[in-house]
Structure formats: structure tokens, C-alpha cells
Amino acid sequence: MHYNSLSDIQILDKIGAFVKAERIAQQKSQEQLSTEAGISRSTLSLLERGEKVNLITLIQVLRVLDQLQWLEAFELKNTVSPMEYIKLQKKQDRQRVRNSDLAADNPPSEW
Numbered sequence: 037m038h039y040n041s042l043s044d045i046q047i048l049d050k051i052g053a054f055v056k057a058e059r060i061a062q063q064k065s066q067e068q069l070s071t072e073a074g075i076s077r078s079t080l081s082l083l084e085r086g087e088k089v090n091l092i093t094l095i096q097v098l099r100v101l102d103q104l105q106w107l108e109a110f111e112l113k114n115t116v117s118p119m120e121y122i123k124l125q126k127k128q129d130r131q132r133v134r135n136s137d138l139a140a141d142n143p144p145s146e147w
Contacts, residue, residue: 045086048086048087048088050086051083051086051094052083052084052085052086052087053086055080055083055097055098055101056084058101058103059084062101066080066081066084069100073093073096073097073099074096075097079093080097083097
């Protein structure tokens, strides 16, 4: 689905429909889910109807429904920019062998 083409209200409707469908699939009543999430039943009803609610409310409800995996989309990935990669390569290329290391590998010869 192309979420960029949806309005904010349409996205809220989709979130609400998801919460409601998941609640029903888990055979929970609004009263039960709202109690477990620590919110009022009327707030849960607003969420399910696609009305504006606090982000913390959504997180509380998704936690009770065991649906927090969508937060993976917000994880920051450790990436190396092309410039950082080049700098790392140059740094590795510049590493030299110390004279003391050479001496240990080549003991003095006896003439």
C-alpha cells in the first residue's frame, strides 16, 4: 500500500481498524483491553474509530496486544558512509610494521 498517498485521517483509520481487528482476534473486550493497557474504555474507542489519541496510548495498547514489532521500522541502523569507508581503508593502508617487530622475526645473523 502507498501510505504516502493517504491523508493523516486515513492513516489513523487504518491504525484504528488494526487495533480493533487485533483486539477481536485475541477475543478481548474493549473493557478488558483498556484495563490491561491502563487507559479508559472511551480512549480505546477513540483509537479504534481513528480519532486522535496520544502516542503513548497507542504504545500501551500495542504492548498489551503484543504488537510492538512495528517499532523495528524506527531502529537506527549502523551504516558507514562512503567517505567514512574510504577513510577507514586509508587508515588500514597506512599501518606500518615496526622495526621491533622485524627484529623479532629476523634474529641477528652470526657472521
